[in-house]
Amino acid sequence: MEPIAGNTLATNYVLKDGDSFIVADAAGDIEGGSDGFFHNDTRLLSRFLLRLGDSQPALLSAAVSRDNVMFVAHLTNRPLPPLGGSPAAQGVIHLQRERFLRNDRLYERIACMNYGRDVVQLPLRLSFAADFRDMFEVRGSVRAARGELLAAESTRTTVVYRYRGLDEAVRTSVLAFSREPARLEPDIAEFMLELHPGVREELYLECGTIAVDAPSAQRFRDGAVHARATMRSRQRRAGQIHSGGPLFDAWMDKSRADLALLTSELDTGPYPYAGIPWFSTPFGRDAVITALQTLWLDPGIARGVLAFLAHHQAQEESAFLDAAPGKIMHETRKGEMAAMRELPFGRYYGGVDTTPLFVTLAGAYAERTGDLMFIERLWPALRAATQWIERVCDGNRDGFLDYARGSSTGLANQGWKDSEDSVFHADGRFPRGPIALVEVQGYAFAALRAMALLAKRRNDVDAAMRWQERSERLRAAVEERFWMSDAGYYGIAVDGDGALCRVRASNPGHLLFAGLPDAGRAASVAANLLTPAFHTGWGLRTLASDEVRYNPMSYHNGSVWPHDTALCAAGLARYGDRAAAVRLLRGMFEAAVHFDLRLPELFCGFPRAQGPTPVAYPVACLPQAWAAGSAFMLLQSCLGLEIDGWRGEVRVERPMLPPGIDRIAVRHVAVDARRVDVVFQRQGDRIGTHLEGRDAAAVPLRFVG
Structure with missing residues (x-):
């Protein structure tokens, strides 16, 4: 089915785990459109913006790790006004945003480092919203009616959004912080971080459908380890x-x-x-x-x-x-x-x-x-x-x-x-x-x-x-x-x-x-x-x-x-x-x-x-x-490589290699309970093929044609 509307994905960064995924821009922000943190076709975060006071940080770089587990954005400050400390010149505050998903939950760490010579009061502000839009609404479908967005509730470190759908199901989005904000409202959290030269300050946050233990460095590290282990096991x-x-x-x-x-x-x-x-x-x-x-x-x-x-x-x-x-x-x-x-x-x-x-x-x-x-x-x-x-x-x-x-x-x-x-x-x-x-x-x-x-x-x-x-x-x-x-x-x-x-x-x-x-x-x-x-x-x-x-x-x-x-x-x-x-x-x-x-x-x-x-x-x-x-x-x-499971053999028919590639090894190929490496090597005008690995002698290699 053809998508109807949305932002171009060329500059967006994507993570997924189970029935949840997040689409954000290079700074890690969610600004609407097709962006968001979604679970079961419902958007749990429709806005999520990081600002330094009223200023948008300058983007240095952004990437998703090679294993597709961790998003990392490097940001820096534009000039900050003096707030009880010395004003920070442009480019002396480094912000590193890291996030991953695990068990349908968003984990994020915002680390701040002062590379200047003076103490800086850093006004860190996060604005957020949860619209609970269905994916088809995000794609452009217009509904005759929607359910009821219930009043947001908050504690010292948590904001809870709820939506009662037309199906009577109550969908929940819980946003929690590791630090108590100086100001917390249903759509904004403000933190005043005192940054000493060379000292790193960290803020952890999580978003999911239920409230759990408070975000912390340990929960972030443990979750990242498990997320990476899960991804490695899939690839292996x-x-x-x-x-x-x-x-x-x-x-x-x-x-x-x-x-x-x-x-x-x-x-x-x-x-x-x-x-x-x-x-x-x-x-x-x-x-x-x-x-x-x-x-x-x-x-x-x-x-x-x-x-x-x-x-x-x-x-x-x-x-x-x-x-x-x-x-x-x-x-x-x-x-x-x-x-x-x-x-x-x-x-x-x-x-x-x-x-x-x-x-x-x-x-x-x-x-x-x-x-x-x-x-x-x-x-x-x-x-x-x-x-x-x-x-x-x-x-x-x-x-x-x-x-x-x-x-x-x-x-x-x-x-x-x-x-x-x-x-x-x-x-x-x-x-x-x-x-x-x-x-x-x-x-x-x-x-x-x-x-x-x-x-x-x-x-x-x-x-x-x-x-x-x-x-x-x-x-x-x-x-x-x-x-x-x-x-x-x-x-x-x-x-x-x-x-x-x-x-x-x-x-x-x-x-x-x-x-x-x-x-x-x-x-x-x-x-x-x-x-x-x-x-x-x-x-x-x-x-x-x-x-x-x-x-x-x-x-x-x-x-x-x-x-x-x-x-x-x-x-x-x-x-x-x-x-x-x-x-x-x-x-x-x-x-x-x-x-x-x-x-x-x-x-x-x-x-x-x-x-x-x-x-x-x-x-x-x-x-x-x-x-x-x-x-x-x-x-x-x-x-021209096939595995014959009935005979337990590797079959190769008139192989060719891509231009500029003289050798390809297909490693850890499963043949019954055995594993072999199938190696293709250019030898003049022909392609030679052989098996390597511990089980190579036990697996027949048959050439066809």
Whole structure:
């Protein structure tokens, strides 16, 4: 769903833990707009400003630590008026703001140091507010009514805000200080710190939904230690990339750290939330694709995603929720508007592709791990999901998996390009539903194939044969109805009248990822994708530049989405064009360098020739899980590396290395209960591959092709 309004995230700094996140500016201030400290889709702090008297401190620098745990801002004073001591000249007071999140709680330390020669009276002032806005309000939704903001309460060191929502739930925000302010009101705290030369003074504060022990240096230190340990444990689960290229390795490290930041530890296992700020919640499609991108390095994410989605599988029909038995969740929300059903997104099923992608991921997870025991536990959910796919296909004249939203409050388009203008005919007309998207048929094909292979593993030969035959019928129908022989490409969709939307979009690249086209047509799709109509030099556009609704600044009609480019690259590599995957990886890496090594959700689709840097899309999520995961899918597409969980072996097919990189070691790759390092080394015109590590001798390495 396209975000509506908000500040550009290019200069904002983000932290996340569990169901809480904070977005603030470089000084650490929260000034409104899309800024704030959020918990469960509700803003607990809508303003949080640090001032020295009436003066805003001057910013020296700001950064988030490499592990994404700690935000640090360095500030200094402008001249201060004399307040019983000597006036402080500009630049003699150093303020260091440090913050982190742990257990859905904000911890902050403000340290002040006087580098002057005289005692200084420092008037430190914090102003704050809690508006309890729902995330959808922050995004621009206008509500007919809101609940009641109750009177704030305060003690000597604490301010408590409460809001009674229309759902009768009382939401609380508690702001507490380690020192008693000289003045404390519901929206302001003032401290007068006496700074002696060379002496450091510290103020600690915390914000959360409940009151706990008073903030202190010890609580801050202990919390930071635990927060860092948690983040390290998340990152250690996955294999690690080392190339000897400092910038390339930094990109890989940043991508891995972003995935760890976005991953929440749920009762069902690790789950990557989609992105900050708009989508910091479990999404189905985003998490499945992120799991597919990282499966070769960390199958634990896939297992957690599968378990969560199976647990929340639809059991009944609901037009408002776009739900039907067996369908897999698209999105879940915990805010007031979802609770009041002002929106259907409390637990919403309006994604046509999430269900086949769920089944596809289960098949890929089984191939990667050989974990048939987990598949057995998942089997009822997989059967129900596949039955939903088959029921919908049976209702379509061509046997396609199509969609039509059940309620006007739901999403009009229910593929990954879910903005209202993303599906259209060649003359710009919007099609009548139900709509069958081309890439969704690829996902359904892959899901049926996955079920056939899993059924065979379970010794259910009849079911395996039935699903295999059905997948071939779907393949034939796609080839007949979607192929545009004059363009050598597939159309984007078939509408409710049976008419093909003869539009060239990036969607058919996902067909290659699914393995549906024959070799000849796959080569034609690949040739199209690599032309300037699609390839900007940074990545692939979502829509060819000669199509009627093309706009490089749009959300889905000509922008570049890193995950889309990565899926297309994986498809090109699947059909043997590994050089194209290398080319796409190089463009994405160079784009990432311009975005401080963090690929955004999307960026504008202007051709590279028009400027030295990629052009940002102002309200893109940053970080975004499937954008971060794209780095790993692109690299796997170049290396041709797969793990065969059934045989317990490493498989490599015609690997290639990115330009300028002569060696890549993929370390701590899990193969059954063993761990190995897979090393790729350029040797003249070829790439040599070998295994290292303690378990290397016990793991077979097989070369394919």
